[in-house]
Amino acid sequence: KQEVTQIPAALSVPEGENLVLNCSFTDSAIYNLQWFRQDPGKGLTSLLLIQSSQREQTSGRLNASLDKSSGRSTLYIAASQPGDSATYLCAVWPGFQKLVFGTGTRLLVSP
Amino acid sequence: DAGVTQSPTHLIKTRGQQVTLRCSPKSGHDTVSWYQQALGQGPQFIFQYYEEEERQRGNFPDRFSGHQFPNYSSELNVNALLLGDSALYLCASSPGLAGADTQYFGPGTRLTVL
Numbered sequence: 001k002q003e004v005t006q007i008p009a010a011l012s013v014p015e016g017e018n019l020v021l022n023c024s025f026t027d028s029a030i031y032n033l034q035w036f037r038q039d040p041g042k043g044l045t046s047l048l049l050i051q052s053s054q055r056e057q058t059s060g061r062l063n064a065s066l067d068k069s070s071g072r073s074t075l076y077i078a079a080s081q082p083g084d085s086a087t088y089l090c091a092v093w094p095g096f097q098k099l100v101f102g103t104g105t106r107l108l109v110s111p
Numbered sequence: 112d113a114g115v116t117q118s119p120t121h122l123i124k125t126r127g128q129q130v131t132l133r134c135s136p137k138s139g140h141d142t143v144s145w146y147q148q149a150l151g152q153g154p155q156f157i158f159q160y161y162e163e164e165e166r167q168r169g170n171f172p173d174r175f176s177g178h179q180f181p182n183y184s185s186e187l188n189v190n191a192l193l194l195g196d197s198a199l200y201l202c203a204s205s206p207g208l209a210g211a212d213t214q215y216f217g218p219g220t221r222l223t224v225l
Contacts, residue, residue: 004153034213043115043201044154044216089153097167098144099203099214101153 002027002094006102013080014110021075021105023090028068031093035064035075038087038104047088048075080109113138115204115217123223124192132187132220136204142166143185144214145177146201154201160185189222197224 003026013019023033032051036044048057048064050073056065063076077084087106091099116135124130136143142161146154156169160179174190183204189196199221203214 036216041199041219041221043218044203046213046215049213091153095167097159098156098169099146099154100156103151103153 002030002092002100004090004092004100004102006088006090006105008105009103010106010108012108012110015080015082017080017109018076018078019080019107021077021088021090021107023073023075023102025071025073025092025100027094028071029094030068031096033064033066033073034091034093034099035062035073036089036091038089040087044089077107080107082109082111085109115202115215117200117202117217117220119220120218121221121223123225125225126192126194128192128224129188129190130192130222132189132200132202132222133184134187134202134204134217135184136202137215140204140206140215141183142205142207143179143183144203144205145185145187146203147171148199148201148219150198157187192224194224197222 005024007022034049035047050066061078066073087104089104091101118133144159145157148154158168159166163179176188179185199219201219202217205214
């Protein structure tokens with residue numbers, strides 16, 4: 001059974017800091033890995049999708065890496081801003097039908 | 112182009128009642144998935160519908176059932192509500208059989224069971 005773990009559960013940083021969110025999964029047989037952002041009480045916004053054959057993806061200040069063999073992914077956020085405050089969820093595709101999510105990292109960026 | 116829409120936004124029910132949640136997928140998408148997100152947890156997969164049939168199901172009891180209509184919209188039904196069914200219910204859509212592509216999520220329906 002695929003399990004996804006995210007560390008840390010919560011993170012508080014001052015504006016401008018670079019930060020790394022960690023995600024680990026127990027079964028390396030995945031198709032894709034996806035990072036989402038969720039604002040309080042809201043739905044999910046996709047940030048980055050990494051296909052199994054890829055090592056990383058970049059979008060603006062965000063960079064996500066994937067190491068399938070070790071079952072790990074990281075989300076790097078450069079020059080953090082208060083608007084980045086949200087919960088960040090990592091999810092893997094063990095097959096084509098569903099996503100398996102971690103419990104998220106709650107990020108607070110203070111001005 | 113409207114994204115994934117869900118209704119209602121919020122819902123309050125009492126134990127034992129039944130509830131129906133609705134989802135309209137993003138234009139051009141024919142696959143709909145439902146997830147349950149309890150407070151402080153990540154979303155859990157309930158089931159997925161394609162061509163009006165349930166394609167895969169997560170570890171949820173038979174009290175959870177669904178339906179997909181010819182226009183690809185979908186309903187999630189929950190019978191005999193329990194306090195533990197209180198959660199944010201998310202609908203996601205994606206195009207065709209590819210599946211393993213970016214899923215687009217709706218804003219969710221917040222269900223509170225008293």
